Amino acid sequence: MVRWASSRYVVVIATRPPRIPMTDPAPSPITAAILVIGDEILSGRTKDKNIGTIADYCTAIGIDLRQVRIVPDEASEIVDAVNALRTRYTYLFTTGGIGPTHDDITADCVAAAFGVTIDVDPRAKAMLLERHKPEDLNEARLRMARIPAGADLIANPISKAPGFRIGNVFVMAGVPAIMQAMLDEIGPTLATGARVLSETIEAGNLPEGNYASGLGEIAKAHPGVSIGSYPSMTQQGFANRIVVRGKDSDAVARARVEIADLVAQLKAADGKA
Template identity: 50%
Template sequence: MNKPDSTTDTVTAALIVIGEEILSGRTRDENISHIARYLTEIGIALQEVRVVRDVEAEIVAAVNALRPRYTYVFTTGGIGPTHDDVTTDAIASAFGVGVEIDPRAVEAMRRGYSGLELTPARLRMARIPYGADLVDNPVSRAPGFMLGNVIVMAGIPRIMQVMLDAVAPRLKKGRPMRSRSIRIEAPEGDVAPGLAAIQAAHADVQIGSYPFFEKSKLGTYVVLRSVDDAALDRVHGALSELIAKERFKASESEADGKS
């Protein structure tokens, strides 16, 4: 059971993962979990992830569907030097602007390539939509960019991570999400009615329940999440009362902290 966060000051985000190789299974995505953890730690709630093909119209549709709904939309993949790297053109199309080889991007790339090595293929990575701000890439020097509330990053995990570090200081941040995790030695079906009642009374805290099977016994992890420490304490207290009432065996499975 999961309930979306209804806190009004939450800064939200969506992620679009772009690439045929992800959908075909040829490449395992390593970016989603990193981005989710990173954003949570800085007070941005990742609320939706979509995976789309390297097809310009599909990228445009995803970007235009998500950017009005969330504070930020992040994309990964499709900004390399090959013909199927169409993300830059798709973002420009979504915003109705043109694309050009940006002198700032060329200068950044010259730090990693000599003039002779800046081939037409590599210069494709210096094509930036009009009006976009660059996102630094100290690893391979070909930059990402930010246009409006859309942040465009590479798909290679190491490069994506340094781009995320580079853009993070510019972003609006909300209150970091806090969490508590409780392990209950009872099947989820036995725990669920009580959790539903607690959730109905505490809309400002997300309550997630996750069944597990260990040593031939069923159990349930309950994870409480909120930006409000006092609200988290209240729900933790209500859950403790439920555990005592039902005589469940339970324990804190991990230390309190950021989720």
């Protein structure tokens, strides 16, 4: 499977903020899942870089990313995962498996999941001809123009081989730079929800065990927000951060004040204020 991760190809990936679509938020929660397809991800040979990009994008536009699944290049696994996730969430984003080699079977599997036929799409073939001479469009390259019946194409400004959308499923490339370009293409078509607000309280080197009980009580008192404690290691030792997330600014602010008070009291008692 060609992933542009070997010595044959060099892809320079520039990290940039997502291009946010300017649409009105939908009244009900918008949810999503990611399906990563590829033996090379599961084996550890290729390190996934797409999950974080899609997660950042979803968070920025108020889409709740609820699940990430990674499956091998096996038809039954892909079909089952597509059907399970597309029926449960508003959107399903897939990455990987739409290249020119025999094990690039994502398009066929998505077609099978929807119960539709798949064949070379004239629109997709025309896109490939923007990059390749007609005599160079061999059978392998034409595999990248095979699109399920009824699908809309997702433009690929980098290498021209398109992704596609069918129903609520967006099928994109596994190469990070190309996936991000495709994500930018589909962004304006996505429904958006209320954006998640986030507040961080620095707990410093105050041990989690000192505030775990109090933090749990605050979490119970504020069911509308998500509260998490995230330790990290620095040169000075542990540095803990408590993050409050939610869509109601007042609820987030109230929880933040209570947590900040808890941390201040514990630091004072511990002589770390």
